Amino acid sequence: MNEPLFQASNLIYQANLTYDRLRIEKGKINFIVGESGSGKSTLLKLINHSISPASGELLYNGKPIEDYDPITLRREVSLVSQEPFLFDESVLGNFKTFYSLRQIPLPDIEYINHITDLCLVNVPLDQNASTLSGGERQRVYISIFLSFSPKVLLLDEPTSALDEKTSFKVMKNITDFCKENDIEMIIVSHDKDIVDEFSENKIEIVKKG
């Protein structure tokens, strides 16, 4: 059996947020499912090491996550949180700002257009982000993180603000892009249809207590 991308055993964040044993596979679209409050988002934060467990072991590529430099790890294992944040400037301005924060040069406009098209960002790039709808903000937000082409992409409820048709299209485009570019995917979703359609490895988290 291949070495898993992430592997956890007896992972405890808080008394009611524990993960006994889980395997996240390489080269597969991993979905994390479970009822609300079961700790799906918490697991993603543990995986990008923006929080630490109280005890237990979490391995990334076979190595304890504590052994990685946290900043490098977060750039490599990129978490797109549920709540989009965009700066109060144009969509393109947001790309510029995010890239300058990461201190890497802005990719060419064709690439940005390509990525935003994938995410169905159907507004002009010079439109101000503060005028976007919830669903548009979410798609712009995802497209910025996707454009960095991380090694692992963690998506927390990526379709929560989207209608069913758009959700399927966006998910199809993103999963295709990730497969083409060898980006590993771990997705938290409570949308059963999305999970059934795209999941290649379903990890179920059970609520405790």
Place this chain on the structure above:
Amino acid sequence: MRGIATLGIFQFLLIYLLLIIVLLVMKKSKINQTRLLLIASLRMTVQLVIVGYILQYIFKNPNPILTMIFLAIMIAFSIDRAIRGRKDLNKYFKVAIGTSLALSGLFVLIFFVTIVVSKSIFNPQYTIPLAGMIIGNAMTGINIGIKTFMASIKKEKSKITTLINLGIDPKDILKPFANNALETALIPTLNSMVGMGIIFLPGMMTGQILSGTLPTTAIMYQIAIMIAICTSVCLSVFLSLNMGYKSLYNNRKQFL
């Protein structure tokens, strides 16, 4: 120059009559703070009477130890006022505030008294009133600065989460928040410097002129104290925030 007209106790009490006007306005405007007005007036009176007697005693019997005790109490009270009731601050942050307030206040005070005025730091007549103004203003500055800083990081939580997830060092995320808070804390002092002399004659200068000091001497003291206040506010808020924000994340670059 003539000395100040001594206030007789009966004449002095007349000033309290003005509070009736405040009471009437408050009643008319349905401001339910009459209790606070009474408590504030009473507390001010009692506190100042006590301090008046203590200072009179200290000035008559100058003693380095007494001066230092008085100074220590002032610093302790101002630190307490700056951190009390702030449940959003962790222990290290509070220590950072206390240390910054004490160090900045003392540094500016010692510079002012021993180098500018060329008096001993143990001379209560200079050290105590100047310490009150320098430390008191630093305390107000810290209050504004910390309040602004904590409120803005709370308000911008989703921005901070996004930047953490983007792989930005928490130090680089929080530094701009600290800079903004410092700017906000400095504005009142800078504004009062701009308006000084034209819009109002400041308290210390008024006091000195009333007691017979030449206005030209009084303005020099006023300018000096304003610069001292500005420096102590700037330094204490800068140090508090820059030491304090480092307590908000750990060495794994995680927010606590």
